[in-house]
Amino acid sequence: MALLLNKGKKVALICSTAFSNLAKAQSRVLGANALHLILIDHPLGGVEEKDLMLRFEQAKPKLNQLLSGFLS
Amino acid sequence: MNPLTSFVSSPSASFVAEGDFIAINDLYRQRGWTDGLPIIPPNLQRVEEMLAFCDRPWNDPIGLLAPRWAEATPWRLAANAVMAGCRPEYFPIILLAVEAMMVESFNLYGIQATTHLCAPLLVVNGPIAKELAINCGSNAFGPGYQSNASIGRAIRLILLNIGGAIPGTGDMATLGSPAKYSYCIAENESQSPWSPFHVERGFSAEVSTVTVIGAEAPHNVNDHESHTAQGILKMIAGTCSTPGTNDIAYSGEPLIILSPEHAATVAQGGFSKQAVKEYLFKNAWVRLDSFSEENIERRMRIKFPLTLGQAPMDARVPVVQKPEDFLIMVVGGAGKHSAFIPTFGATRSVTLPLKNNTGLLVHSIQDFKGS
Numbered sequence: 001m002a003l004l005l006n007k008g009k010k011v012a013l014i015c016s017t018a019f020s021n022l023a024k025a026q027s028r029v030l031g032a033n034a035l036h037l038i039l040i041d042h043p044l045g046g047v048e049e050k051d052l053m054l055r056f057e058q059a060k061p062k063l064n065q066l067l068s069g070f071l072s
Numbered sequence: 073m074n075p076l077t078s079f080v081s082s083p084s085a086s087f088v089a090e091g092d093f094i095a096i097n098d099l100y101r102q103r104g105w106t107d108g109l110p111i112i113p114p115n116l117q118r119v120e121e122m123l124a125f126c127d128r129p130w131n132d133p134i135g136l137l138a139p140r141w142a143e144a145t146p147w148r149l150a151a152n153a154v155m156a157g158c159r160p161e162y163f164p165i166i167l168l169a170v171e172a173m174m175v176e177s178f179n180l181y182g183i184q185a186t187t188h189l190c191a192p193l194l195v196v197n198g199p200i201a202k203e204l205a206i207n208c209g210s211n212a213f214g215p216g217y218q219s220n221a222s223i224g225r226a227i228r229l230i231l232l233n234i235g236g237a238i239p240g241t242g243d244m245a246t247l248g249s250p251a252k253y254s255y256c257i258a259e260n261e262s263q264s265p266w267s268p269f270h271v272e273r274g275f276s277a278e279v280s281t282v283t284v285i286g287a288e289a290p291h292n293v294n295d296h297e298s299h300t301a302q303g304i305l306k307m308i309a310g311t312c313s314t315p316g317t318n319d320i321a322y323s324g325e326p327l328i329i330l331s332p333e334h335a336a337t338v339a340q341g342g343f344s345k346q347a348v349k350e351y352l353f354k355n356a357w358v359r360l361d362s363f364s365e366e367n368i369e370r371r372m373r374i375k376f377p378l379t380l381g382q383a384p385m386d387a388r389v390p391v392v393q394k395p396e397d398f399l400i401m402v403v404g405g406a407g408k409h410s411a412f413i414p415t416f417g418a419t420r421s422v423t424l425p426l427k428n429n430t431g432l433l434v435h436s437i438q439d440f441k442g443s
Contacts, residue, residue, distance in 0.1 A: 021241045022242065025236070
């Protein structure tokens, strides 16, 4: 992600809440401060498909907002 | 100017703190610089003393430690070694272990940040193990020896303070493990019926090495009844045969520890190390339907499409992908207990020889002193 960002790409990271501290720390360390973080409820692993869709719905508004910004 | 003084004069390299031992420990603990246990304050004098056995420039960049990707240098390692309670003569082993962990195939980044409960296990082979009194016998994985306890602890503090493996931020282990406090042993070469681990890896017996393995804590194999090689190996194979390890899903290299008594019986039964590996490869497996349906469909069939993609539910899932993936060592004292040590899976063990700064093999730790 950081590599793509540093190459000028628009990048967003979907991250579950329990791992947000790790994601922020890694963004800072790797110089990817412009990385957009979209938080969803933890956990993501091992959830059933219906819960997976709920996570996606949770991320969608922010994702749409970012994509609009990326494309404008 | 003392070189150490010049290093620590750079911004944020050092700080001045006043207070007694308790106050300094409180300060370090509040800043998250400890493993929860008291540390020896790493003042300039102690760090310099620790570097007495360092034969390279004290500010020599060794490499970057994940996940913080901060630079490891001898003097930074030495500060953590002081905190851990190490003697100066342990320092070359600590530095070598850090270099081994930085080898890409070890996958330190994964081992540091994973939700799995692995920790780097250090295994020392060769004459240095005896010279530094690194325990390989009774209670080798337990307390009582300054070398085992403090070298292992130094590695943990290095991974925490330089590598950034802070619980919850850099180290995401769901459970963690006592092995994360300190995990350092030597192989019991004198009581092994086979060639030592490092000789198997291509080094001569007189060479000293450090092997790092991204390992769980030991799982015991209690076998007081078997009096044949096949009996003992069957018990070990059975203990290995569990669906919950990372090795079975990620093609890992689990470690098999044979106690001297078990090793003697196995060797007397005509088994070489290779024969042990082949027996375990053939007999350590799990039925596919031992996994949950979700694990079968979402993990095992996908990760092993050729062998498990269409396999029936009673198919055998081997614990390892080939016999050589079992690592075999002889450790411990009297008693009929051996151990199965699973690993992180997505890691390969690394063995490096102990050399001085000019690349020559070192046969005594004293060769480093006063460099």
